Amino acid sequence: MPAITKKTTPRPTGDGLSRYNQLKPLTDFTFSVLFILLALLTFLPLLFVFIISLSSEATIAQHGYSFFPKELSLDSYAYLWQSKDYIGRSFINSIGITIAGTLLGLVLTSTLGYTLSRPNYRLKRLYTVMILVPMFFSGGLVARYMVNTQIYGLKNTYLALILPGACSTFYVIIMRTFFQTTVPDSIIESGKIDGASQFRIFTQLVLPISLPVIATIGLFFTFNYWNAWYGAMLYLDSNHRELYPLQYVLISIERNISFMARNEEYFSEEIIATLPTETMRMAIVMVVVLPIACSYPFFQRYFVGGLTIGAVKG
Amino acid sequence: MAQIPIPQKPQVETTSPKGDASIKKKRRRFTWDDLELTLLSLPTVAWFIAFCYIPLFGIVFAFKNYKYKPGTGFIYSLFVHSKWVGLKNFKFLFRSPDIYNIFRNTIGYNLIFILIGVTLPVALAIMITQLRSRKLAKVCQTAVFLPHFLSWVVISYFVYAFLSTDKGLINNIIVATGGDRIMWYQNKSYWPFILVFINTWKTFGYSMVVYMATITGIDRSLYESAVIDGATKWQQCKGITLPMLRPIISIMFILNVGHIFSTDFGLFYQVPRDSNSLIDVTQTLDVYVHKALLQSNNYNYSSAVSLLQNTLGCILLIAANLVVKRIDPESGLF
Numbered sequence: 001m002p003a004i005t006k007k008t009t010p011r012p013t014g015d016g017l018s019r020y021n022q023l024k025p026l027t028d029f030t031f032s033v034l035f036i037l038l039a040l041l042t043f044l045p046l047l048f049v050f051i052i053s054l055s056s057e058a059t060i061a062q063h064g065y066s067f068f069p070k071e072l073s074l075d076s077y078a079y080l081w082q083s084k085d086y087i088g089r090s091f092i093n094s095i096g097i098t099i100a101g102t103l104l105g106l107v108l109t110s111t112l113g114y115t116l117s118r119p120n121y122r123l124k125r126l127y128t129v130m131i132l133v134p135m136f137f138s139g140g141l142v143a144r145y146m147v148n149t150q151i152y153g154l155k156n157t158y159l160a161l162i163l164p165g166a167c168s169t170f171y172v173i174i175m176r177t178f179f180q181t182t183v184p185d186s187i188i189e190s191g192k193i194d195g196a197s198q199f200r201i202f203t204q205l206v207l208p209i210s211l212p213v214i215a216t217i218g219l220f221f222t223f224n225y226w227n228a229w230y231g232a233m234l235y236l237d238s239n240h241r242e243l244y245p246l247q248y249v250l251i252s253i254e255r256n257i258s259f260m261a262r263n264e265e266y267f268s269e270e271i272i273a274t275l276p277t278e279t280m281r282m283a284i285v286m287v288v289v290l291p292i293a294c295s296y297p298f299f300q301r302y303f304v305g306g307l308t309i310g311a312v313k314g
Numbered sequence: 315m316a317q318i319p320i321p322q323k324p325q326v327e328t329t330s331p332k333g334d335a336s337i338k339k340k341r342r343r344f345t346w347d348d349l350e351l352t353l354l355s356l357p358t359v360a361w362f363i364a365f366c367y368i369p370l371f372g373i374v375f376a377f378k379n380y381k382y383k384p385g386t387g388f389i390y391s392l393f394v395h396s397k398w399v400g401l402k403n404f405k406f407l408f409r410s411p412d413i414y415n416i417f418r419n420t421i422g423y424n425l426i427f428i429l430i431g432v433t434l435p436v437a438l439a440i441m442i443t444q445l446r447s448r449k450l451a452k453v454c455q456t457a458v459f460l461p462h463f464l465s466w467v468v469i470s471y472f473v474y475a476f477l478s479t480d481k482g483l484i485n486n487i488i489v490a491t492g493g494d495r496i497m498w499y500q501n502k503s504y505w506p507f508i509l510v511f512i513n514t515w516k517t518f519g520y521s522m523v524v525y526m527a528t529i530t531g532i533d534r535s536l537y538e539s540a541v542i543d544g545a546t547k548w549q550q551c552k553g554i555t556l557p558m559l560r561p562i563i564s565i566m567f568i569l570n571v572g573h574i575f576s577t578d579f580g581l582f583y584q585v586p587r588d589s590n591s592l593i594d595v596t597q598t599l600d601v602y603v604h605k606a607l608l609q610s611n612n613y614n615y616s617s618a619v620s621l622l623q624n625t626l627g628c629i630l631l632i633a634a635n636l637v638v639k640r641i642d643p644e645s646g647l648f
Binding site: 020021022023028031032034035036038039040041042043045046048049052060063064065066067107108109111112114115116118120121122123127130131133134136137138139140141142143144145146147150151152163164166167172192197198199202223227228229230233234247248250251254258278281282285288289292293296297300303304 | 344345348361364369371372389441444447450458461465466471475476485519541603604608623624628632
């Protein structure tokens with residue numbers, strides 16, 4: 001039954017009918033409470049880790065992790081600043097890899113996307129098959145690993161963290177669909193009549209009016225590269241710490257700690273004391289997460305937009 | 315410069331397959347325009363060949379006993395020096411007692427994930443679009459989208475903050491209420507639930523947003539006429555929203571079924587911290603492939619499992635698409 005309450009104010013965009021089609025107040029209240037709980041459930045772990053990173057070592061040692069630490073301190077962040085040779089270096093690595101990867105990814109996906117969007121392109125069918133096959137079949141991890149390390153020599157290089165993820169069928173299809181549906185053919189025609197090459201038409205006519213899709217795919221790449229850790233795990237050795245991105249620093253710290261814990265007798269107190277403390281580790285987590293957590297609310301609509309463009313079949 | 319005039323078909327707004335077919339009737343020459351486009355896309359084509367097609371030859375690993383011959387290249391070692399062993403790698407694989415466990419975990423977890431991943435986000439998406447307060451809906455939607463942007467490494471630290479044996483929040487609460495500490499990372503009986511929970515936690519927000527985008531795209535007038543006819547909310551949901559969501563649900567379903575043999579390596583390896591006591595319930599195909607390659611350097615088994623996983627996945631994806639197409643011809647993926 002549509003509930004009609006006196007207090008209901010018509011929505012600004014509303015039409016007369018929508019006010020007769022609302023949830024009953026009690027149902028609405030139940031749903032609201034449910035969603036507030038869900039929002040807390042997803043958000044609290046982040047807050048929790050943030051609080052841990054701000055707790056003092058002594059409090060943690062005594063009471064364990066808590067939402068309400070007895071004593072707050074910025075020591076962990078101060079330590080991070082002191083170890084900037086390592087942490088700072090990997091922070092810069094992460095940023096560099098993210099920027100380089102995103103730019104390369106955009107070049108690779110947009111050029112092929114544009115080519116595939118031209119209805120008269122001679123190799124269109126061949127290219128379409130070419131990008132679709134990898135969606136169904138791949139050589140597998142061993143093949144990828146061996147080819148990348150043995151043939152391309154990517155072991156322990158930055159390129160190993162950038163190249164393998166620089167393109168994907170899904171992004172090419174999103175690009176193609178956008179160019180096909182949003183860029184008017186008349187613009188490309190006018191470029192041709194003026195004698196411009198396809199390269200000029202693409203860079204000077206098509207790209208400037210395709211910023212929405214560039215932004216969307218650019219964001220996909222940015223978040224992917226910032227969050228990537230598997231490449232580092234595969235291709236970086238432990239004696240190449242200067243190449244580590246932040247995400248992998250977190251993994252290697254965890255590994256070292258569990259390794260030392262298992263072999264306690266072989267390590268002196270001093271070595272164990274140099275390990276990052278609990279709060280420092282959580283501080284590194286915050287350095288990784290905060291840029292994402294602060295920026296994604298502004299970008300999330302691009303993610304939704306990109307998804308719906310990609311959903312158009314082709 | 316393009317001097318040669320190119321015959322152009324007047325384009326309608328969308329390129330339909332029919333339009334392509336009529337162009338294809340006369341096989342055209344390779345024009346100057348085609349050449350320019352080919353050059354433009356050359357780097358990407360090179361990428362696809364280098365990173366998708368050349369590794370395909372690595373499949374021979376599964377049928378060889380790979381031995382590296384010092385002083386020769388990798389390609390020589392693999393193709394010439396190493397012996398063909400036929401299906402021996404696969405036979406050994408199926409003799410190992412672990413493999414059944416691994417398949418059970420991979421398929422079992424994925425079935426649960428699919429079940430939850432299709433029902434829960436759809437229900438939540440329908441509910442959140444019904445909320446009266448648009449502002450609340452917006453805030454909650456933003457909050458639940460967060461885990462999608464976090465890596466498994468970060469999430470493994472989140473989980474540790476709750477499950478750590480001596481400092482974790484859950485054990486603190488257990489102790490405070492007079493219970494005994496639980497060794498979470500040693501006790502495998504909890505992990506099926508923990509893994510399902512964490513996976514749901516990470517993915518439901520994203521799927522919910524996908525379904526929400528579809529729901530908000532549904533023509534309002536459908537609901538208006540339903541209201542005039544006196545339909546309740548529940549009837550509107552059953553009669554309008556769910557049928558309109560059917561194509562996107564089937565696409566998500568196909569994709570998930572096609573990936574039933576692959577799992578999120580981060581979830582099953584990073585989150586349980588590679589704990590040996592949990593291996594019975596956390597080892598999936600991807601974890602096995604990774605460990606065989608990096609920890610025991612067993613290229614042959616690792617790639618045999620990869621090949622098996624790939625082949626089965628490919629067959630399933632095509633089969634799932636056929637099934638969905640039979641039920642609803644509009645909804646297939648390809």
